[in-house]
């Protein structure tokens with residue numbers, strides 16, 4: 559399979575590293591504007607690097623991995639060379655229609671992955687109207703990196719903040735939790751909390767209990783855990799989390815508007 563990869567940032571690196579074990583990446587071609595990140599990633603995962611998009615043979619599909627704000631620049635570099643190709647885009651916040659308009663692309667599938675795809679423990683949401691017939695094969699491909707699910711575009715857009723951003727929220731919470739203690743060094747506590755995160759994730763995946771039931775299983779009656787939870791709950795923890803997500807949704811709309819003006 560010949561795949562052209564546009565962008566060589568954090569998310570593309572995680573996807574390609576995840577695919578390395580199951581796919582032959584020797585015919586994958588990576589492009590980045592400066593060429594530096596593409597060269598580093600190409601060397602790491604055994605893919606080719608391309609310096610000039612105009613000399614690239616037509617690929618089977620194209621992975622778009624730049625930031626939403628960089629899409630117009632990318633279009634300038636591409637011209638109309640690949641307008642009949644299938645684009646598979648991981649961009650957050652920009653609709654399929656808008657991405658097809660900016661790129662002048664006939665076919666486009668949106669995929670919303672998350673960083674744990676690197677270790678085949680990711681969640682990838684997929685949506686497309688223009689390339690519906692090929693959605694199934696890409697769901698199968700991304701299943702190799704964890705859970706992959708075809709959803710509507712509205713669902714993909716809203717759930718980006720749950721599955722795409724989700725890992726960052728757990729890391730931020732874990733860091734703040736760890737910083738609330740004094741025993742041991744910060745480094746040692748961080749090691750402990752990473753194991754707690756892994757243990758909680760594993761139990762969360764294996765158990766048939768609801769998340770509330772799992773919380774209850776840790777809280778002994780009148781014990782120490784419930785004292786913390788009751789404090790957080792009475793201080794509006796649920797509302798605090800929701801407000802943050804609303805800020806993310808507002809930013810999604812701002813990015814959408816930004817691209818519409820381009």
Ligand SMILES: NC(=O)C1=CN([C@@H]2O[C@H](COP(=O)(O)OP(=O)(O)OC[C@H]3O[C@@H](n4cnc5c(N)ncnc54)[C@H](O)[C@@H]3O)[C@@H](O)[C@H]2O)C=CC1
Nearest residue numbers: 564565566567568569590624625626628631632649650722
């Ligand atoms: N980081 C994450 O956890 C997730 C990111 N995404 C999406 O992945 C995309 C990339 O995000 P990150 O990897 O975090 O950002 P990043 O900043 O690490 O990577 C962006 C990459 O785009 C490249 N680039 C810049 N201008 C370009 C152009 N004109 N043509 C081609 N490539 C260009 C840069 O060289 C860089 O390699 C974004 O659209 C984001 O919404 C989606 C899900 C999760």
Ligand SMILES: O=C(O)[C@@H]1CCC=N1
Nearest residue numbers: 650718719722723724
């Ligand atoms: O923060 C972002 O915009 C991207 C999308 C989901 C995770 N990172």
